[in-house]
Amino acid sequence: MSKPDRRAYIKAVQCLRTLPAKSDKSWAAAAKTRFDDFVAIHVNQTTYIHGNGLFLTWHRYFVWAYEQALRNECGYKGYQPYWNWFANTDDIYKSPVFDGSDTSLGGDGAYFSHNGSLAGARTIVIPSGKGGGCVASGPFKNTQANIGPISPGMQGFTDLAVDTTDYNPRCLGRDISVYIPKTWFTTANLLNVTIGSGSRTHRDFWVEIQGRYPDGFLGLHTSGHYTSGGDATDLYSSVNDPAFFLHHAMLDRIYWIWQTLHPAEANKVTGTLTLQNRLPTRDATIDEPLNMGVNGETFKIRDMFNTLGGSPLCYIYL
Structure with missing residues (x-):
């Protein structure tokens, strides 16, 4: 993206953070803005959209619905950008997403002493970075998060929320890792x-x-x-970090590439209806509904396979 295009995108994201929430207060009292509506539905649906049959297509729809909100409610004329994980792996601080400039999504958090993060269902230890506290530079320096944290992977969080009814205003925290890009964002893994x-x-x-x-x-x-x-390590409320949508756009891009290369497998689903089937459920089918709350109408998994299907999707990746 050009710098003017990045600024236009950032302006739209900030706009969404000023518009009043639409979610029903009976279950999302902590949602104060339209941006929070996206955080809230992700929190509400977490155990039904991760590690199961809805994971790939629900998040595809989620990112698309977010782009529609930026366009239709905040006048954005561009497209949803993605974060190319495989660029700047040698120095993540130089990434245009995190370099702290006025065209980034903000830099690292202020230093906060903590014992790293526990990832992968708390089985993989990630060394702490140089941050951990409030985002200290860039357009989202003074961003307020209202929902969560509920189950953060980063150690040191003390003021945890229960659910989307628990209003918990605080700053947006980050602890950018130089270890992860060098370890897992590799050509071999791609x-x-x-x-x-x-x-x-x-x-x-x-x-x-x-x-x-x-x-x-x-x-x-x-x-x-x-x-x-930081906040992005919370399985439930990671949406608080605006980088979430660039990350999941990249995930969707990889999914899209894989579908293109594997047409015989492209329209299949894997998994049950719950997170790692911890609450045992049946296998998911392509007719499962994808609940987007106030952010979009309910579609089925089958509606999200073809990004050029036009009902509702119509996009490709470059």
């Missing part, structure tokens, strides 16, 4: 999920992109959240 052994079937891709935690493999999805660190 090739594995697109043309390698981790790409052969939908199940292979679904497992590999999310991570093989017992093997100590974080996976590209979790790696993105823990590269941002």
Whole structure:
């Protein structure tokens, strides 16, 4: 994106943070802004949209719905950008997403002493970075988060929220990791999920992109959240960090590439209806509803397979 395009995107995101929330206060009393509506529905749906059959398509729809809100409610004329994980892996602080300039999504958090983060269902230790506290530079320096944290991976959070009814205003925190990009954002891992052994079937891709935690493999999805660190490490309320949508746009881009390369597997689903089937449920089907709350109408998984289907999606990636 050009710098003027980045500024236009940032302006729209900040606009969404000024508009009043639309979510029903009976379940989302902590949601104060339209941006919070997206945080709230993600928190509310967390155990039904991760580690299961809805993961890939629900988040595809989520990012698209967010882009529509930026356009229709805040006058944004551009497109949803993605964060190319594989750029700036040698120095993540130089990433245009996190360099702290006025065209970034803010820099690192202020230094906050903590014992790193626990990722991969709290089985993989991530060393602490130089931050951990409030974002200290860039357009989102003074951003207020209202919902969460509920289950943060970064250690040191003390004021936890219960759910979306628990209003908990605080600053947006980050602890940018230099360790993760060098460890998991590798060419080998990219090739594995697109043309390698981790790409052969939908199940292979679904497992590999999310991570093989017992093997100590974080996976590209979790790696993105823990590269941002801080609030982004919370499985429930990670949406508080605006980098969430660039991260998940990149995840969707990889999914889109994989679908293009594997047409026989492209329209399949893997998993049940719950997070890692901890609450045992049946296998998901392509007719499962995708609940977006006030952020969009309810579509089915099958409606999200084709990004050029026009009902509702109509986009490609470059």
